[in-house]
Amino acid sequence: MKTLQSSEIAAAVRGLAMSASCDLEPDILDKLLAARDREKSPLAKNALEILVTNANIASREQIPVCQDTGIGVVFVTIGQEVIVSGSLEEAIQEGIRAGYAEGFLRKSVCDPVTRKNTGTNVPAVIHFEIVPGDTLRIGFLPKGCGSENMSGLVMLPPSAGLPGVEEYVVQKVKDAGSNPCPPVVVGVGLGGTFEKAALLAKKSLMRPLGDPNPDAKVAEIEQRILQRINQEGQGVMGWGGVNTALAVHMDTYPTHIASLPVAVNIQCHAHRHKEIEL
Amino acid sequence: MQRPKIDKGFFENLRPISIPFAENVLQTLKAGDLVSLSGSLYTGRDQTHRRLVALLDEGRKLPIDLQGQLLYYVGPSPAKEGQVIGAAGPTTSYRMDAYTPRLLELGLKGTLGKGSRSMPVREAMKKHGAVYFATVGGAGALLSKSIIKSELLAFEDAGPEALFRFEVLNFPAVVINDLEGNDYYEMVTAERLGVKYEKSI
Ligand code: SF4
Numbered sequence: 001m002k003t004l005q006s007s008e009i010a011a012a013v014r015g016l017a018m019s020a021s022c023d024l025e026p027d028i029l030d031k032l033l034a035a036r037d038r039e040k041s042p043l044a045k046n047a048l049e050i051l052v053t054n055a056n057i058a059s060r061e062q063i064p065v066c067q068d069t070g071i072g073v074v075f076v077t078i079g080q081e082v083i084v085s086g087s088l089e090e091a092i093q094e095g096i097r098a099g100y101a102e103g104f105l106r107k108s109v110c111d112p113v114t115r116k117n118t119g120t121n122v123p124a125v126i127h128f129e130i131v132p133g134d135t136l137r138i139g140f141l142p143k144g145c146g147s148e149n150m151s152g153l154v155m156l157p158p159s160a161g162l163p164g165v166e167e168y169v170v171q172k173v174k175d176a177g178s179n180p181c182p183p184v185v186v187g188v189g190l191g192g193t194f195e196k197a198a199l200l201a202k203k204s205l206m207r208p209l210g211d212p213n214p215d216a217k218v219a220e221i222e223q224r225i226l227q228r229i230n231q232e233g234q235g236v237m238g239w240g241g242v243n244t245a246l247a248v249h250m251d252t253y254p255t256h257i258a259s260l261p262v263a264v265n266i267q268c269h270a271h272r273h274k275e276i277e278l
Numbered sequence: 279m280q281r282p283k284i285d286k287g288f289f290e291n292l293r294p295i296s297i298p299f300a301e302n303v304l305q306t307l308k309a310g311d312l313v314s315l316s317g318s319l320y321t322g323r324d325q326t327h328r329r330l331v332a333l334l335d336e337g338r339k340l341p342i343d344l345q346g347q348l349l350y351y352v353g354p355s356p357a358k359e360g361q362v363i364g365a366a367g368p369t370t371s372y373r374m375d376a377y378t379p380r381l382l383e384l385g386l387k388g389t390l391g392k393g394s395r396s397m398p399v400r401e402a403m404k405k406h407g408a409v410y411f412a413t414v415g416g417a418g419a420l421l422s423k424s425i426i427k428s429e430l431l432a433f434e435d436a437g438p439e440a441l442f443r444f445e446v447l448n449f450p451a452v453v454i455n456d457l458e459g460n461d462y463y464e465m466v467t468a469e470r471l472g473v474k475y476e477k478s479i
Binding site: 043051053058064066067069104106107108115117144149178179181235237240268269270 | 352355439
């Protein structure tokens with residue numbers, strides 16, 4: 001058994017929220033540099049150079065990489081042997097509230113009916129998962145909605161098969177055009193049910209960028225889709241070239257014999273994701 | 279990792295343009311032209327637009343005169359002590375499409391954001407002689423360096439969706455839609471497909 005204080009969790013989440021918005025992780029920086037080096041279109045290459053410079057300025061001066069510091073998406077993986085004193089959910093929301101206030105991050109959460117801004121960037125969207133063990137892992141993905149808005153989900157008939165899946169994903173990215181700030185990261189959830197597919201797609205974005213799915217069959221699909229997107233896509237910012245997407249992550253789950261759900265969650269190059277363990 | 283200097287890395291061969299726009303400047307801009315904007319502009323995004331158009335619907339006066347102006351679609355992050363503004367890159371423009379024709383009728387001459395515009399907006403821009411620019415999405419930290427003054431003008435309660443006036447210096451942008459109805463995104467697509475570019479309006 002391990003006991004964690006809710007105040008300690010709130011403090012950790014506060015730090016997570018602040019650093020996630022200003023300091024890009026090495027995985028995304030490496031991908032941006034590689035994309036820049038491989039890019040042929042001069043305008044796209046220059047835009048990638050700007051993105052690298054932007055990341056440096058953000059980190060050095062602790063300015064958000066992008067003004068859209070997102071709605072918080074939190075993945076909580078809690079060991080069965082962990083006891084939290086106080087409310088875990090409230091501790092997380094409190095950490096985000098404090099991080100966004102003290103980090104000068106943009107408050108972008110509003111009521112969907114009145115559109116009134118909550119002014120605090122909470123509530124965040126929190127997903128809980130219970131696993132064996134005595135650790136608490138908190139993954140934070142502040143999600144900008146220029147990219148989120150370009151996402152989609154379809155319940156394909158099984159007869160559509162893998163060609164149907166690939167076609168849907170590629171078309172989704174093409175339709176998004178320059179809206180989601182390409183180069184994008186494409187999260188795909190395949191299988192499960194309606195909501196499970198969406199969650200798989202979102203969660204796949206937490207994977208270290210470009211790591212293949214451990215299942216070789218799925219990894220091959222990821223590669224095929226990535227190649228097609230970069231052949232057929234609009235390129236960086238919609239300005240041409242070969243870097244519409246930096247990676248495709250696909251996660252799968254068994255599904256019903258009548259079903260083939262496919263969810264596509266589009267993430268932008270401002271791919272802010274961080275994880276801590278307590 | 280490599281750390282390029284801040285002052286380089288913008289687009290090359292930028293053409294300097296003053297804002298608000300002078301007479302006869304807009305017709306010289308062509309889709310795909312790279313410009314650097316200097317002068318003053320207004321900002322606005324979803325709620326700002328909703329409120330401006332609501333004022334028009336009620337027959338009331340707007341807090342700003344849009345004649346000849348450039349409207350930048352941005353919701354900046356808050357400024358820290360000593361900063362002019364926080365991160366301030368473009369937001370996606372199509373969400374403003376429902377409102378844009380109304381503002382073009384008032385003499386708005388340019389909009390700045392990211393992503394493509396609807397056909398009705400493109401037609402309205404052509405009719406009213408307005409240009410649409412895009413800049414680099416997700417480069418809000420760097421773009422904030424081109425904003426040298428910021429003044430809150432209206433809708434403070436809307437938080438990041440308030441209406442600001444920015445003074446900008448050498449703000450980089452690409453012309454997407456010019457006065458002749460060309461669209462740079464469509465030109466890029468035509469080039470990739472190896473087909474001749476045909477204007478769609
Ligand atoms: S899509 Fe991403 S990079 Fe672009 S403005 Fe939104 S959060 Fe920023």
